Amino acid sequence: MAKQSPKEALETLGKDLVAQIKKDENPTLQLPVRSLSNVKFDEKTKKLGIGQKMTERQFFNVSHAKKFLQTIDVAGAIKELIDVDKTSTLRDVFYRVKRTIPGTKTETVDQQTESDKAIEDLELITGFSREKLHVNANKMGSVAGNVTVVDAGDTINWAKMGSGGWSIPSNVENVEFKKVDAKYIIYMEKAAVWERLNEDKFWKKQNCIIVSSQGQSTRGIRRLLQRLSSEHKLPIYVLTDNDPWGIYIYSVLKYGSISLAHMSEGLAISNVKYLGVTCDDVEKYQLQRHYIALNDKDIARIKQMADYEWFKDNKAWQRQFKMMKKAKAKVEIQALSARGITFISDTYLPEKIKNKDFLE
Amino acid sequence: MAKQSPKEALETLGKDLVAQIKKDENPTLQLPVRSLSNVKFDEKTKKLGIGQKMTERQFFNVSHAKKFLQTIDVAGAIKELIDVDKTSTLRDVFYRVKRTIPGTKTETVDQQTESDKAIEDLELITGFSREKLHVNANKMGSVAGNVTVVDAGDTINWAKMGSGGWSIPSNVENVEFKKVDAKYIIYMEKAAVWERLNEDKFWKKQNCIIVSSQGQSTRGIRRLLQRLSSEHKLPIYVLTDNDPWGIYIYSVLKYGSISLAHMSEGLAISNVKYLGVTCDDVEKYQLQRHYIALNDKDIARIKQMADYEWFKDNKAWQRQFKMMKKAKAKVEIQALSARGITFISDTYLPEKIKNKDFLE
Numbered sequence: 001m002a003k004q005s006p007k008e009a010l011e012t013l014g015k016d017l018v019a020q021i022k023k024d025e026n027p028t029l030q031l032p033v034r035s036l037s038n039v040k041f042d043e044k045t046k047k048l049g050i051g052q053k054m055t056e057r058q059f060f061n062v063s064h065a066k067k068f069l070q071t072i073d074v075a076g077a078i079k080e081l082i083d084v085d086k087t088s089t090l091r092d093v094f095y096r097v098k099r100t101i102p103g104t105k106t107e108t109v110d111q112q113t114e115s116d117k118a119i120e121d122l123e124l125i126t127g128f129s130r131e132k133l134h135v136n137a138n139k140m141g142s143v144a145g146n147v148t149v150v151d152a153g154d155t156i157n158w159a160k161m162g163s164g165g166w167s168i169p170s171n172v173e174n175v176e177f178k179k180v181d182a183k184y185i186i187y188m189e190k191a192a193v194w195e196r197l198n199e200d201k202f203w204k205k206q207n208c209i210i211v212s213s214q215g216q217s218t219r220g221i222r223r224l225l226q227r228l229s230s231e232h233k234l235p236i237y238v239l240t241d242n243d244p245w246g247i248y249i250y251s252v253l254k255y256g257s258i259s260l261a262h263m264s265e266g267l268a269i270s271n272v273k274y275l276g277v278t279c280d281d282v283e284k285y286q287l288q289r290h291y292i293a294l295n296d297k298d299i300a301r302i303k304q305m306a307d308y309e310w311f312k313d314n315k316a317w318q319r320q321f322k323m324m325k326k327a328k329a330k331v332e333i334q335a336l337s338a339r340g341i342t343f344i345s346d347t348y349l350p351e352k353i354k355n356k357d358f359l360e
Numbered sequence: 361m362a363k364q365s366p367k368e369a370l371e372t373l374g375k376d377l378v379a380q381i382k383k384d385e386n387p388t389l390q391l392p393v394r395s396l397s398n399v400k401f402d403e404k405t406k407k408l409g410i411g412q413k414m415t416e417r418q419f420f421n422v423s424h425a426k427k428f429l430q431t432i433d434v435a436g437a438i439k440e441l442i443d444v445d446k447t448s449t450l451r452d453v454f455y456r457v458k459r460t461i462p463g464t465k466t467e468t469v470d471q472q473t474e475s476d477k478a479i480e481d482l483e484l485i486t487g488f489s490r491e492k493l494h495v496n497a498n499k500m501g502s503v504a505g506n507v508t509v510v511d512a513g514d515t516i517n518w519a520k521m522g523s524g525g526w527s528i529p530s531n532v533e534n535v536e537f538k539k540v541d542a543k544y545i546i547y548m549e550k551a552a553v554w555e556r557l558n559e560d561k562f563w564k565k566q567n568c569i570i571v572s573s574q575g576q577s578t579r580g581i582r583r584l585l586q587r588l589s590s591e592h593k594l595p596i597y598v599l600t601d602n603d604p605w606g607i608y609i610y611s612v613l614k615y616g617s618i619s620l621a622h623m624s625e626g627l628a629i630s631n632v633k634y635l636g637v638t639c640d641d642v643e644k645y646q647l648q649r650h651y652i653a654l655n656d657k658d659i660a661r662i663k664q665m666a667d668y669e670w671f672k673d674n675k676a677w678q679r680q681f682k683m684m685k686k687a688k689a690k691v692e693i694q695a696l697s698a699r700g701i702t703f704i705s706d707t708y709l710p711e712k713i714k715n716k717d718f719l720e
Contacts, residue, residue, distance in 0.1 A: 154522040162511030164516075290458070
């Protein structure tokens with residue numbers, strides 16, 4: 001289907017259904033099963049993906065009818081967005097398709113999760129990402145570096161953004177890279193670390209790009225990184241706290257996430273490397289005095305991650321998990337500040353990058 | 361004290377203490393009481409503020425000694441930041457001052473709340489805001505409009521930021537406004553609404569500035585709004601969900617917050633107006649079908665706010681609280697999408713602003 005435009009893909013869907021109706025058939029949608037049982041880790045591409053199991057959604061089937069209606073309603077709302085060349089959000093789409101079925105007290109959608117699921121199904125049916133279907137999630141994050149982009153008619157130089165940076169949009173599909181002059185990208189989970197590196201002009205001195213979110217990265221950020229990685233062959237280094245949640249941020253960037261396994265192709269970035277903070281860094285830079293005890297949730301998460309298919313045979317990561325469990329402690333990246341205000345910019349990062357001290 | 365620079369104010373503090381020590385006095389800091397009992401709503405300035413009650417912090421007093429040490433340690437860390445002209449974050453300052461007192465197992469600070477409190481005390485002692493003392497919180501938010509600023513040596517045109525906008529730094533004290541060509545500012549709590557208005561070029565059509573956070577506004581955003589309001593006499597309209605939390609965002613912007621009452625002078629913006637979504641809007645634009653039932657926390661919050669000194673004699677707001685309680689429901693701003701993708705940009709906001717349909 002990918003040779004079609006998103007609009008054509010939706011029209012094909014509609015025409016198929018009309019043809020079925022004209023033949024007096026039960027209108028039926030076919031789509032891959034999206035439950036965990038059909039999520040596979042592809043050893044070759046090193047990405048999570050959807051397996052071969054297919055399912056049907058029929059209009060004349062009491063247990064399918066509502067989902068069928070929701071999928072078609074959402075497809076209609078998306079078609080409208082594409083027709084008027086506007087984008088929207090998951091929340092907005094929910095409100096667009098929510099209505100009471102005449103003569104009943106039944107709502108077409110009760111919860112946003114229902115319209116969200118319909119959008120994810122349409123990603124699979126059409127072969128286009130939600131963003132290409134004009135639906136965005138929340139925007140978040142900042143970027144700076146020697147890069148010039150054209151977006152929405154404006155030419156934007158990421159090197160001239162003062163102390164703020166360019167605010168990353170939720171949808172970066174139409175961002176055009178005009179000039180990319182950088183050796184690598186550091187993606188960090190904390191905006192405060194980004195401000196540290198930006199104030200220290202780290203990206204200028206090191207000729208790199210710095211990208212931050214605030215916590216788990218958004219799809220906008222993931223796509224931006226993915227595009228810079230694939231279109232400009234830039235290595236990406238991930239900088240997080242030394243805790244299971246930081247490692248999971250790396251894991252999602254590299255392998256994809258279970259809930260969005262069907263989108264790994266466009267979102268997962270196989271050559272991402274983990275820069276820190278590692279358990280070895282904690283020892284090397286004497287951060288043990290800033291240990292924070294692991295709680296039960298942390299311990300359970302480490303165990304869960306150590307069992308993930310993509311980590312379970314990875315000796316370097318198993319060693320990290322073991323060290324973290326043994327220390328019974330995690331360390332925040334800000335602990336590096338105890339070594340000096342600009343220690344992270346002047347010593348920690350240049351040393352790590354020079355020595356290629358990465359985890360993969 | 362405000363005639364001194366932040367550095368001079370810290371030096372004065374240090375010299376005072378040295379003088380006390382040389383006179384064999386018990387080293388003592390004096391500062392206003394910051395508990396709720398000393399937070400006053402000033403009827404004249406319409407801002408929350410700190411009352412007259414003073415307290416002392418003595419070094420030779422077992423119940424004061426640790427707080428005394430923390431205040432001086434943090435003052436030292438801030439002095440260092442100013443000396444090297446770097447900024448830092450609350451979290452970093454915590455790590456900077458945390459150490460074990462030699463020969464004991466006692467830490468100078470155990471929790472970040474302790475160093476945070478010391479910073480707030482130093483705001484009172486020196487008369488300078490945390491930002492002027494080079495300590496920032498998290499950055500958040502985006503801005504677009506016909507405004508050109510100079511920041512960190514870069515000239516930044518907020519009208520040429522594509523779909524992303526300029527990412528607002530955590531500290532806007534050094535942002536210089538070169539050109540401000542706008543009639544008013546809309547501040548919204550939701551980044552998704554900001555993206556809607558930005559995509560629709562609302563700020564260009566209406567000649568205004570659009571600013572968003574994601575939830576409760578940060579101090580960086582509040583100061584940016586405050587500076588645009590006071591230095592460029594721009595009215596500010598607040599756009600949130602129709603719920604007690606949205607109204608509280610407005611309340612904090614206009615009157616200041618209880619926890620930062622001592623900073624209201626530089627942060628509260630008295631001429632802020634509430635644009636929506638009001639309970640009247642819900643009726644006028646027929647959003648009742650998107651009612652979400654109030655939960656117990658919502659109901660308690662409405663009651664609490666209705667009793668606030670600055671709301672309790674305000675008939676317009678009491679009417680809103682009553683309507684919300686009567687409807688037993690709140691409405692999200694995105695419910696406006698049910699009326700059309702660009703209904704908010706094309707109809708709702710232009711109508712409200714043209715009719716000066718604000719709450720104060």
